Amino acid sequence: MKFDTPAVRNPIDRLKVVGKATPRIDGPLKTTGQAPYAYEQHAAAPGAVYGYIVGAAIAKGRIEAIDHVAASAAPGVLGVVTAQNAGKLDVGAFYVARALAGPEVDHYHQAVAIVVAQTFEQARAAAGLVRVRYARGEGAFDLALAKETAQLLPAKPAQASGIGDFDGAFAGAPVTVDAMYTTPDHAHAMMEPHATIASWSGDQLTLWTAIQLVGWGLRDIAKILGMPKENVRIVAPFIGGGFGGKGSILCDAVLAAVAAKQVGRPVKVALQRALMFNNTTHRAATIQRIRIGATRDGKITAIGHESWSGNLGERPEAATAPTRILYAGANRMTRLRVAHLDLPEASAMRAPGEAPGMMALEIAMDELAEKLALDPVALRILNDTQVDPESPGKPFSRRQLVECLQMGAQKFGWDQRSATPAARREGRWLVGMGMASAIRGAPVIKSAARVSLGKDGGVTVETDMTDIGTGSYTILAQTAAEMLGVPLSTVVVRLGDSRFPEGAGSGGQFGAASSTAGVYAACVKLRAMVAQRLGFGAGELEFADGRVRSGGNSRPLLDAVAQGELQAEDAMEYGDLSKRYAQQTFAAHFVEVGVDAATGEIRIRRMLAVCAAGRIINPMAARSQIIGGMTMGAGAALMEELVVDRRAGFFVNHDLAGYEVPVHADIPHQDVIFLDEVDATIGPLKAKGVGELGISGVPATIANAVYNATGVRVRDYPITLDKLLAHLPPVA
Template sequence: MKFDTPATTNPIDRLKVVGKPIHRIDGELKTTGRAMYAYEWHDPSMKYAYGYPVGAAIAKGRINSMDVTEAKKAPGVISVVTTLDVGKLEKGEYNTANLFGGDEVQHYHQAIAVVVAETFEQARSAASLIKVDYTEEKGAFDLSAEKGAAKKPDDSQKPDTAVGDFDKAFSAAQITLDQTYKTPDQSHAMMEPHASIAAWHDGELTIWTSSQMIDWWRSDLATTLGVDKEKIHLMSPFIGGGFGGKLFLRADALLAALGAKEAGRPVKLALPRPMIMNNTTHRPATIQRIRIGAGPDGKITAIGHESWSGDLPGGVPETAVNQTRLLYAGANRQTSMRLATLNLPEGNAMRAPGEAPGLMALEIAIDEMAEKVGMDPIEFRIVNDTQVDPENPERPFSHRDLIGCLKLGAEKFGWSNRPKVASKKERNWLIGMGVAAAFRDNLVLPSAARVKLGRDGIITVETDMTDIGTGSYTIIAQTAAEMMGVTVDKVAVQLGDSRFPISAGSGGQFGANSSTSGVYAACIKLREAIAQKLGFNSEDAVFEDGAVKSGNRTVPLAEAAGAEGLVGEDTMEWGDLTKTHQQSTFGAHFVEVGVDAATGETRIRRMLAVCAAGRILNPITARSQVIGAMTMGAGGALSEELAVDTSRGFFVNHDLAGYEVPVHADIPHQDVIFLDETDPMSSPMKAKGVGELGLCGVSAAIANAIYNATGVRVRDYPMTLDKIISGLPEVA
């Protein structure tokens, strides 16, 4: 099915199941421990061995030799595979870094060996016995130091845009802002480590792993191993968090496969936490310069946003200027991205890449500009709202209600009671409120599914879509139930298996909308097959109450299935509606903080997110996504930073003790409001993504609240107390 015209009335609009607050259908499996994650997969017929990875001890250079003699003699060791043994391997389509193979070291903790032994402890002990001789080369590890050498990425990455005459308009503006903001390197820090179990049989590989994108991994694994893709069976039914860190094939899967092949045994392997931080991907640091010009009426006349980030050779920039191209009006505009070469671990997608760090800067700048103009921050944003793409005014937004989010949020949060800067104190706490707009593009990818009707009347959905804690199982079940006229308990959902039709996968907040649209398309096929078998006109057939009806005739679905059952399979593909209309999601974040008048410590007191993201498929799972994103934004604002050793080239705080994410005590109260809306141009579901929108703007809202409380403007994340304490006002 191709979606190339706006959706009209369809079976989803009945909203008997879709849109209802249904609890996760996989919840019982997870809470009882019966959901098997990658490392937990167990087949009693298999005799597992255990792999332990070895990471490079330098950040840049060459491996001259590796002595594995003592490691091979160690108790329980079955085999040792080194990067020199396999030689240079072909890189997959989706990887920037070299995962394994050859003598070149591109970054610290790059995988250079795997030891396979009878037990985990034996493998770990033997791994410490490997001796490596390196030739170390000088690397670049400091973005600030390399900023001047940063280069323009190739045009395929759309590094620069310009509309009007920014320089002239900025120079002529009566009120201007020119500030620089910094965001640090950040880690995905998901709970479940990168883990895989690999087993070979007759030249075919079966791998249980933790992957957000089944087909991407399978394709890259086939390329790197040099085997036929059809000979790889990859499964990832449950994932304990990803946040973009498991979008792309990682070393655990490759090492498990190589180790299992050499050992002749199934191998379990998980990356240790320090190796996750330095071996896998991370959100790269940025330096962002924002310039805004406006008149006394508050209307922006010039807006410019430049961003610098770094990555390994062949990498891509952090697209932190994305939202500035679309969020606010202004006739004269300029954005640019520059990329420095850094020999740190690979920088790549982390929840809301581009918009998350970009809004951390832009939404502080907008507040600063509002103050310069003398306007309330919400009113300033409303005055500069736009219903068309500012870089292409002929292209309207498909649906945009940022103003609705801001106004409703202001009412619910009590914005009218916001104190003047550094004026409100409760005991030893300075109190302030902050706001920020939320923005994230609505992305869609082709997505396929297979839907079966069994003779017992059960609807079974098969798709390689993944569930990273987002509720995919549940919303897919709701979609199939709505389309086929049954209750959710009559739907069985099977996900995360490469034998199933290829879905969009989980990422870029495209997963829910795309995958349910694929299920919608497959259900249309199944409905047609049922109608044809019964001699009904598929256009007239009504599917409800576990039966199909047409005219005076009603047939139970179980009866319609017959002895063999029926199957519908299809792929949802997308037309050009994104070219004629800009599709985006919007929101507003409100935060109240208290800042300790003596120490500068910040405590969040309450948070509110108002989201406009099309039809909400399940308010329970959607709310869970948003409050998790808000929590992540709090970490980004106040504590999260991968500290770089700029002499040795690695992240020092590479565990969950040193990399500080928020805990329950940090997040006392959160509210989420979804606007009641649909977007027929988005998909037949009329939905959009929301899991990343909930993060975008949160950190800036906290920064703006800190300023309102203290008068201290911090432009360098995270906003730790040392950056606040010296500027605390006399009232403190």
């Protein structure tokens, strides 16, 4: 099915099921421990043995020798796989880093071996007997030192943009901001570790694995192992969080597959938590310079954003993305530069680009507002634009940023904020408010599904779309129930299996809008098959309450399957609407904090997000996604930092004890408001994703609130008390 013109009224618009707050249909399985995650697929792979990965002890250099004689002779050991006996492994299409080091070592904790044994304990004990001799090499581990050698890649125009005369306009602006900001490396720190069970049957490989995009995984594992995609099956029905870190195949899947081939048994591999931080991907640290010039009444005349990040390959963190589209301004410049670093590979993490970019941009906007003596909300409203500022003829499909800002200010009580920093005290606490805008793209991609109508009236939806804790099972069931006029309880959704039609996968905030559109397309085809079975003509059909109506005729839906079930498969493909319209989601975030005047301790008191993100398919799940993003934003603002040992080249705090993330005590009441919105250019459901909008802008909101509370401007995240203590106002 092709979506190339804006949606008109269709069966989804009845909103009998879609748009209703609906508990997660997979919730009972998860809360009772019955949802099988990758490592728990015991019944699927009987006789599975255990693999334990040995990580490199250096960050850069060569392996001179590996002695695994003692390990191979240890009790229960079935085999030891290294680069010497693994066979050729090609680099994956999505990730640069090799799954198995040898002889070169790319980064610390890169896998150098996997030990396979009858039990996990035997594999772990034997792994401790593997002896590796290294020749340590010189590596680059410090982004600040590598900044001057960072490259602007001219072959990739997305890394640089320019409109008008930025330098001239900035030089001539009566009011300017020119500041540097830094964000550290971040870890995904999801609950479920990277894990895989691999099993071979002849030349057929099955992987039960934790992966967000099954189609990407199928592509990548086939390339890495040099085998046809048709000979691989990937199964991922439940995933315990990903945040971009499980986008495609990583070393657990590759080494489980290689080891299973060698020992002739299914092999289970789970990355131990301490290995995950250095072995897998992370969000890259950035150094950002933002320059904004404005007239004395607050109109932006020049806006420039430069960002430096480091990586093993040529993929920079796209921190300039929000600056390119969020605010008006005739003269514009953005630059992304990437430096080679021998740290673990950097890649996608929730809202890549927007999350770290707005950590800087929205502080800079706050600084500009202060210089102008203008309210921060008013400044943002003044510089709103209804067209893409880099493509003046391209309007936004829907843009309710101003409405988000106005409603947020009114609901939060923004008029009670003191414009003078450190002016409000409540006992020992300095109290302040902060706000920021948020933007995140609303892409859609091709997504397919298969929908079946059984003789008992049950509906089955099948697609390889995944659910990483976001509610995919529920929104796909809601879509099918709405289209076929049946109760939600009669719909069964089966996800995460490469034998099913290829769906969008979970990532990039495209999953919800794309995958529901794929189910819609399959349901349209199924509705036509039902009409034909019932002898209805080409007139308008109504599917409701288990019946099908056309004109004056009405028949039970079950009559269509009296002679056998019906099954339809289709995909939603897209025309050029994304080129004709700027398709984005928007939010305004507001935060109140208290800062201890003596210790610098920061406590978030309350948080509000007002969002405009198309039709909300399931308000309950969408709210959960937004508050989850807000919580991650709080972590990014106040505590999250992968600390780099710049001599040895690794992340020091590589476990959940050393890498701090927010806990319940850190997060106060959070409120989320969704504006009424449908976006007919996105797809037939007129819905957009929200999973990454919730984090965008939040760290800067907190930074701005801390400044309002204390008068201390921190431009280097995270905002820890050591950055406040020496500058706090005197204790009364």
